[in-house]
Amino acid sequence: MTNQEQTPSRSFAGIAGIVAAATLISKVVGLVRQLAIAAAFGVGAAATAYSYAYIIPGFLLILLGGVNGPLHSAVVSVLARRRQEEAAPLVETVTTLVGGLLLLVTFAQLFLADELVDLVGHGLDTITRGIAIQQIQIMAPMAVLSGLIGIGFGTLNAANQYWLLSISPLLSSITVIVGIGVMVLQYGKDIIKPEYAFIGGMVLAWGTLIGAILQWLVQLVVQWRLGLGTLRLRFDFKSPSVQEVIRIMTPATVSSGMMPINVATDLYFASPIPGAAAGFNYANLLVQTPLGIISNIILLPLLPIFAKLAEPENWPDLKLRIRQGLLLTAFTMLPLGALLVSLSVPIVQVVYERGAFKQDATQLVSSLLVAYGIGMFVYLGRDVLVRVFYALGDGQTPFRISTINILLNAGLDWILVKPFGAPGLVLATVSVNCSSMLMLLWLLDRKLNGLPWREWTVPILGLTAGSVVTGITSYLTLVVLQQVLGKEGLLILILELCISSLVGLVVFGAIASWMKIPEVNSFVIRMRQRFLKK
Template sequence: MTQQDQKPSRSFAGIAGIVAAATLISKIFGLVRQQAIAAAFGVGAAATAYSYAYVIPGFLLILLGGVNGPLHSAIVSVLAKRRREEAAPLVETVTTLVAGLLLVVTVAQIFFADTIIDLVGHGLEATTRAIAIQQLRIMAPMALFAGLIGIGFGTLNAANQYWLLSISPLLSSITVIIGIAFMTMQVGKDIIKPEYALIGGMVLAWGTLAGAILQWLVQLIVQWRLGLGTLRLRFDFKSPGVQEVIRIMTPATISSGMMPINFATVLYFASPIPGAAAGFNYANLLVQTPLGIISNIILLPLLPIFAKLAEPENWDDLKIRIRQGLLLSAVTMLPLGALMVVLSVPIVQVIYERGAFKQDATQLVSELLIVYGIGMFAYLGRDVLVRVFYALGDGQTPFRISTFNIFLNAALDWILVGPFGAPGLVLATVGVNCSSLLMLLWLLDRKLNGLPWREWSVPILGLTAGSVVAGVASYGTLVGTQQLLGKTGLVVLLLQLCISGFVGIAVFAAIASWMKIPEVNIFTSRLRQRFLKK
């Protein structure tokens, strides 16, 4: 909506704070959900089947129903240019179009569920395969609700509603937790027995679907109250606003769709490895929880700045801001990744090891977490550079790199799964992210008539060395506390984790402060202002 239709807009820092707080709450519930799944099902048939059945529904929920997804971005960009009274007809028409297309996708998933599971999980054991097929048929309607959620996100964002956007995903976590809790009350400790795998799988599937429906309903109620569209069917598909949404949404959807193709490739190679698919979910959540929060804090304030500096006469300032984004990514992700590498076992033990999640599962997930930790900076640095290309009006370059990476990822999976097993598949993903980062930097160097490579690389290499030293100090502290306190007991593990993590962060902070990097000083200054303001 145009400015006269809105309340005064919040500052970028204020928006980032709201999103970060809501995202933190949502991520915490997501972590609790994974803890509940781990305790109830470990890496058994129910959890493994769920990992395969969730590939397409989860992909659509993230792609179409996620914040910053193509539907969300398209709706925001179009509604921002129009008056409030134009919003409801446009939203209702887009909803009619998207819902019609996604109903076809829903029906296709139901009828071809067995074929889909066989494609992404060619080596699944018979029981696990049967559970996955039923789970996929139950969760198939999530394709429809993903589209509706994405439209709702964009509509509410255009109306300056940020809190609900970031916190509503926790509803899916809550419904799954409630389902597992109810099953546990009915079955008790027998929940870990193989004969209850089918029931557990159905609980996971129905709980996930219920969460998506609830998330959409909450958004819909707010939309109705704001007068931003109802469930009325409209077929004015040729209107300028709808055509603009389609033009923005289509290429963004194709580009974003590369990510789940890569993940499906990983699952294909992982299917013969017992428990690997469930292990990926557990380890990935441990990485995505801090990564999602920090990426919002860094990217949200920088995105509009990149866009304002896109003209050639502003490229010197743009390069300064790109350096800022990369160095802030380095100063947060490098030490965090180092701690995840050296503290992977106690992290997994504290968060997951209870109930059906035993020592063998801890070993698998901790090995995966080590490799994920190595690649955290490349993941966030790549996202910073992709946003720069979008700000420059170049969506084709990230798309071409994503296309190339599909083949690179498959080749690396094939090469690395043999000698390294499941961790080799994560290592392939890290390799793809590093490749993307380097290709984007090289192409950006050509696009912006040169980059100050030395000014960028020297501090990043210094921070990398500092994170290695911090990791060694943290690991030494862990070994020392284990000799004093032992290696068993939740309280003991939690204490060791806190002490070792604090030592690692303190060592890295001292090294980063000694390096006197301006971006680090600005970052720490903002943290002090945020937390010591009162």
């Protein structure tokens, strides 16, 4: 949809403020959901079965229905360059195509639920296995819903509807929380008894499905109001716009679908290391929560902008926007990574170290957190560049690079696991992300007839140096505080962590301000004005 036909444009910082607030609310509600599941079912049959049954629906919801996923990116890339009247037929045709294909996946889950559970959970006891089979069959329609939600995300993003796009995922969390609350009111403390496991499993499955339905319906209502498509079936699959969506979406989906292969490879090499697989989950949660919020803030406003600047005559402006995306990524990810590296131990202690989570587990997870922190910038920077290729109508290049990286990841896992153990597997992933980013930059340089390398690298290197100083400052502050206050007690750990982080961020802010990077200064000023006004 062209600028003339869209709603009035907002500033990048204004959009980022909306996305930040909505995403934060959604993440907090998601955390409450997990706490409710843990409190109600612990690691009993209901929760264990749900972990296995949710593998396929959860993967599809992230892959196809997630913000910044292949469907979302493909729809934004095409719609942002089309007129308003072209939007509804395109959305309806893509919905018909994707919905029909995913309907087959839904039926496959319904009829092959037993085999799927036995494949991923061959050692489950009879009760847990039975619950998991029922849960898969209940949540099977989420295959279709994931595609519809992904299309809805892309449609709303192209129409500058950011609040609903960022906050709608919390509906799935709310329905699960409400379901657990109703069960607690009805059965009280008895819900922890084994005989209530089946009921608990059904509450989790139905709550998740109803939440996905609500998420799709609220998107659909807004689409209808904006004239961006209805439930009408269209079969104009040969339309140039539809073909463009397919051309971008197909390799992007296959490329994203290769992620589980890399995860499986990492777990294969981690299997001889005690506790490594669980450690990955704990460390990854600490990384993905802030990363998910910041990636939405940066990527959501930029996706339609990239798409509108895809024509050769707009490439000078496109390069400026790519620089903006990379510099904001460096400005946010580099100091965050520095804090994860320097404060990894107290972070893990504050979040996890209680009950069965002892000091040896803290050492393992904190070492993994250090490795994750090193790669924060390249992780998100790669995603920014991938979206540029999608906007240019090129989904093949990221796909080819992902294919190469499967072999590279396996080779680096084999090399680095021996000297570094479990952190070596994370370092292998970081190295693969770094190589991906460099390859994408090199190919983008050729595609856009040259990139201003010096204008991009100098400020990024300066911010990198500033993040190193930030990490050192935070660590030294922590050491001094520990000498004065000690290392025992949750409140003391939280106080030390907050002070050390704040000192480091103040130092980084001073360095970034001294560098006078226009994109960063403008973004910070507008964000400050927006939140102070509120």
